[in-house]
Amino acid sequence: MGVGFSAKIGGVLLFAVGLFLFLPTVLYLVVTMLPTAVALVVDRSASRAGWLCVGGLNFAAGCPGLFELWFEDGSLEHATAMISDVFALMMIYGAAALGWLIYMTTPQIIGTFMQMTSDRRIARLKAQQKKLTEDWGPEVGHDVD
Amino acid sequence: MAAEKDSVKEGAALAGMAATGTGPTVALKDRFDIFYETPLPSLDTPNATAYAAEDKRQKGRALFALVVTGKMPARVQVMKHLRGVRTPGLMGLVEWGVVEWPPLDAVRVALIYEQPLGGRVMTSLTETIRPITDQHFVKNILRPLCVALGEMHNHGVTHRAIRPTNMYWTDASQSRIVLGDCTTGPAAMDQPVVCEPIESAMCNPEGRGVGGYDDDFYALGVTMVMLLVGRDPTAGLGELEIVTRKLHHGSYPTLASDLRLPLNMIEVLRGLLADDVGQRWDFEQADLWFNGRRMSPVQARPFKRAQRAFVFMNQEYLAPRHLAHAMANNWDRAIPVVLEGKLEIWLRRGLEDNQLADQVAMGIRNATAFGEGNTSAVKDVALANVLIVLDRDAPIRYRELRAHLDGIGGVLSAQMIRGKDTRLVTDLIMRDIPKMWLGVREKFSPEFVQLTSTYKELREHLQDGMRKGFGLERCLYEMNDNQYCLSPLVSREFVLEIRDVLPVLDKLAARMDSKGNPLDRHMTAFIAARFPKDIGPQLLALNEDAPKRSTLGMLSLLAVLQWRLGPEAVHGLCGWVGGLIGPVINSYQSRERRRSLEQEVPRLVRKGSLPELYNFVDDADERKADFDEFQRARAEWAMTQQQIHAMQAGKVGADKNAERNGQRVAATGSVGVGIVTTVIVLMGYLL
Numbered sequence: 001m002g003v004g005f006s007a008k009i010g011g012v013l014l015f016a017v018g019l020f021l022f023l024p025t026v027l028y029l030v031v032t033m034l035p036t037a038v039a040l041v042v043d044r045s046a047s048r049a050g051w052l053c054v055g056g057l058n059f060a061a062g063c064p065g066l067f068e069l070w071f072e073d074g075s076l077e078h079a080t081a082m083i084s085d086v087f088a089l090m091m092i093y094g095a096a097a098l099g100w101l102i103y104m105t106t107p108q109i110i111g112t113f114m115q116m117t118s119d120r121r122i123a124r125l126k127a128q129q130k131k132l133t134e135d136w137g138p139e140v141g142h143d144v145d
Numbered sequence: 146m147a148a149e150k151d152s153v154k155e156g157a158a159l160a161g162m163a164a165t166g167t168g169p170t171v172a173l174k175d176r177f178d179i180f181y182e183t184p185l186p187s188l189d190t191p192n193a194t195a196y197a198a199e200d201k202r203q204k205g206r207a208l209f210a211l212v213v214t215g216k217m218p219a220r221v222q223v224m225k226h227l228r229g230v231r232t233p234g235l236m237g238l239v240e241w242g243v244v245e246w247p248p249l250d251a252v253r254v255a256l257i258y259e260q261p262l263g264g265r266v267m268t269s270l271t272e273t274i275r276p277i278t279d280q281h282f283v284k285n286i287l288r289p290l291c292v293a294l295g296e297m298h299n300h301g302v303t304h305r306a307i308r309p310t311n312m313y314w315t316d317a318s319q320s321r322i323v324l325g326d327c328t329t330g331p332a333a334m335d336q337p338v339v340c341e342p343i344e345s346a347m348c349n350p351e352g353r354g355v356g357g358y359d360d361d362f363y364a365l366g367v368t369m370v371m372l373l374v375g376r377d378p379t380a381g382l383g384e385l386e387i388v389t390r391k392l393h394h395g396s397y398p399t400l401a402s403d404l405r406l407p408l409n410m411i412e413v414l415r416g417l418l419a420d421d422v423g424q425r426w427d428f429e430q431a432d433l434w435f436n437g438r439r440m441s442p443v444q445a446r447p448f449k450r451a452q453r454a455f456v457f458m459n460q461e462y463l464a465p466r467h468l469a470h471a472m473a474n475n476w477d478r479a480i481p482v483v484l485e486g487k488l489e490i491w492l493r494r495g496l497e498d499n500q501l502a503d504q505v506a507m508g509i510r511n512a513t514a515f516g517e518g519n520t521s522a523v524k525d526v527a528l529a530n531v532l533i534v535l536d537r538d539a540p541i542r543y544r545e546l547r548a549h550l551d552g553i554g555g556v557l558s559a560q561m562i563r564g565k566d567t568r569l570v571t572d573l574i575m576r577d578i579p580k581m582w583l584g585v586r587e588k589f590s591p592e593f594v595q596l597t598s599t600y601k602e603l604r605e606h607l608q609d610g611m612r613k614g615f616g617l618e619r620c621l622y623e624m625n626d627n628q629y630c631l632s633p634l635v636s637r638e639f640v641l642e643i644r645d646v647l648p649v650l651d652k653l654a655a656r657m658d659s660k661g662n663p664l665d666r667h668m669t670a671f672i673a674a675r676f677p678k679d680i681g682p683q684l685l686a687l688n689e690d691a692p693k694r695s696t697l698g699m700l701s702l703l704a705v706l707q708w709r710l711g712p713e714a715v716h717g718l719c720g721w722v723g724g725l726i727g728p729v730i731n732s733y734q735s736r737e738r739r740r741s742l743e744q745e746v747p748r749l750v751r752k753g754s755l756p757e758l759y760n761f762v763d764d765a766d767e768r769k770a771d772f773d774e775f776q777r778a779r780a781e782w783a784m785t786q787q788q789i790h791a792m793q794a795g796k797v798g799a800d801k802n803a804e805r806n807g808q809r810v811a812a813t814g815s816v817g818v819g820i821v822t823t824v825i826v827l828m829g830y831l832l
Contacts, residue, residue, distance in 0.1 A: 047805050049812035056815030060822035071830045099815050106814075107807025114803045122792050125785045132785075136734050136778045141786070 024069055024079030031083040032062035035096030045103075053103035054096050061095030166197030171244045176201055177257045179210040181248055187265060190311070192217045192330035198257055200239075207260040208239060212246060212253050213329050216562045218627045219254050220328040221641055226300040227328065234293030236261060236313060236323045243639050251637040254329075261323055263314020266372070270310060270337055276375035279320075286322050286372070287413070288435050290365060293324055295428035298358045305332040305356055307364035308340045309371045322372075331555050331627070332356060338384040339377060340364045343396065343420055345549070346388045347470070348540045351559035352548025359425045366417025367400060374404050385474065392470055396420050412439065421446055451495040457482060465492070465501065469535035472528070473542040480524045483531050484509065504534040508581060522576065529573075530581045541582050543573045550579055550596060554624025561621055561631060571617060574603050599623070614673040614684040618666050622674035632667035643675035644710050647703070647718060654717030659724045664699050672702065680705060692728035697763060700726060704759040714753030722758065723750040729762045734775040738767070
């Protein structure tokens with residue numbers, strides 16, 4: 001409990017220092033990575049990996065703006081202008097939405113694939129049994145559960 | 146007897162001339178032609194029909210054929226002995242064998258005899274003929290007949306059909322007499338009661354058994370009396386009355402005391418008609434007499450009489466034997482008398498024979514051991530035992546059944562052939578009455594030991610009655626050496642010996658329903674009784690409930706027969722059996738092996754070898770291989786089934802994994818895209 005509490009205090013202090021030292025960057029990330037934070041909060045899936053999936057694409061869409069802020073104009077005004085650009089925000093949030101969509105659909109695709117493999121295996125085993133029955137009669141399977 | 150009666154006219158017509166046949170013929174042993182459309186009723190016997198016959202090698206020889214058309218078994222063993230025997234007093238049996246008999250569309254036994262030319266001596270016992278007063282009676286008639294009996298006895302066979310109606314004048318001048326056929330029916334079955342000794346006369350006709358030489362000489366004595374006086378001295382008397390008179394007065398007094406017989410004949414007739422077997426003349430004594438030795442006439446031995454009479458049905462009896470005879474003929478009334486103990490008291494006090502009384506008590510006690518809760522059975526057995534004790538020489542008497550020990554088989558045979566009730570015979574054997582009869586013999590004989598063991602086996606066969614190869618049918622063939630097989634399958638054939646079985650079945654195969662089993666109850670019992678080797682395992686398999694085992698048992702039994710006795714090939718039977726071995730082939734588990742067997746069977750069938758067929762379908766190595774491979778296949782099937790179960794049971798878990806894996810894959814991919822994009826953008830700024 002002590003460690004968790006210290007980490008939280010450390011996080012808050014780090015955020016306060018970061019806010020003071022890198023305000024444009026922090027502001028940009030807070031606004032653009034909002035879908036990832038939401039995903040982290042609302043995700044109730046078994047793997048709890050929704051935020052990673054959303055966050056990966058969310059960050060991929062937001063990183064050009066971040067590097068522009070770092071390498072070209074790191075002013076607060078520029079940061080404010082970027083987060084006010086609706087088109088850019090729609091791109092970033094759209095990427096996050098795509099991440100969520102991928103997160104929702106991939107398990108179903110994987111599940112369908114795995115089931116297909118299993119059915120084929122069972123069919124092959126049953127065919128093997130049928131061959132045995134043809135060769136030895138139904139008695140070959142008597143008294144076998 | 147009826148045939149004999151009907152034959153008088155033809156007999157007269159035939160006298161003096163040999164019958165010549167016309168029309169189609171059947172050949173016996175490629176030598177003798179039998180004219181089956183030329184019957185000779187004057188020469189018929191009760192169980193056989195006479196036809197004209199001809200010797201192809203010796204035309205003009207006076208012959209006739211007797212064809213066994215009746216159902217009673219012929220004495221084939223006696224035929225074997227008498228074939229070719231030439232003696233003046235015996236109708237010569239020239240040849241015998243089996244022939245295809247067109248009138249019945251069946252195979253029958255046929256005998257070729259030298260034809261007597263003077264006709265039958267008496268056509269019926271009610272007839273009166275001219276008494277034979279020939280001064281050479283002894284030389285021309287009696288002596289040849291005695292010599293004929295002596296000759297038969299040298300061959301170890303009895304005649305048992307000596308009666309005036311079965312004697313023929315050999316020539317037209319009627320100077321010599323021959324004994325007629327004795328082989329076409331069971332021994333003594335057609336003998337009139339008057340011609341039989343007391344003990345044999347008490348029997349049912351079928352139960353007289355083969356008898357002994359003394360029975361033949363007795364019958365000869367009776368016949369001589371009839372020829373000398375020209376009639377039956379007991380004509381008009383019932384059979385029971387004849388037996389009773391003989392029993393009470395003796396045979397000679399009953400038959401001859403009131404007759405005017407030549408004085409020189411009295412001694413020989415007394416000797417031949419002696420009721421005591423020990424005193425009765427045989428060939429040696431008769432021969433001595435023929436050669437001039439004269440002895441004092443045989444006198445009947447006095448029997449033991451009681452001090453006071455036993456009253457049964459208002460008749461007084463002084464001798465146990467007479468009382469036993471009366472009781473046997475009044476069965477139901479005798480039972481209470483015996484069971485109440487009056488008889489035992491009379492034996493102790495009236496007859497003063499404690500040993501006999503003890504035996505009677507023992508007989509009653511023994512009966513209770515076989516009661517099986519059935520009181521009427523106990524009573525019947527008790528009375529049968531008591532009658533055996535009271536008259537040791539009499540036949541076994543059990544209700545209506547009266548038979549000597551060697552005649553019980555004859556009774557069984559007759560009852561089965563006639564389709565009548567055999568219960569009395571079954572009861573008699575099952576209740577061990579023969580053991581009682583053997584137990585009261587005064588003198589030991591090794592034959593009794595054998596009989597005891599035989600009847601023990603017969604009881605076991607009856608106890609196993611439900612199984613093929615046992616039961617009443619087995620008893621029938623065990624007790625009757627001359628009994629042909631009564632199986633309905635071979636009703637048109639003649640199966641007398643074990644060697645006949647396979648050839649006849651092979652012949653039948655062409656016209657039989659191929660789905661029928663060649664081994665029915667009669668056929669199996671016949672084989673079991675006649676086959677000299679142990680076939681217990683085959684019978685055991687044959688009686689299994691499982692079709693595979695029973696079919697294999699059937700095939701195995703037939704294969705053993707062919708292996709031991711031949712013939713080399715039985716193609717028809719092989720085909721028949723080959724069509725029935727489906728269950729054996731199906732007993733192999735491997736379908737491939739079955740197909741291979743089915744393809745191979747026709748080739749073996751064409752070879753006609755049952756042993757090869759058996760060895761092929763029941764090959765031990767193949768069986769073992771089939772079993773081992775089947776076990777492996779079962780194990781494989783079970784393992785596969787387990788895998789299927791495991792996969793089906795694991796589906797729910799597989800779905801959960803799929804979700805988790807899918808989410809991880811999506812997250813990994815997304816993070817990967819993020820990193821790659823970051824690196825690319827970063828490199829755009831740095832480079």
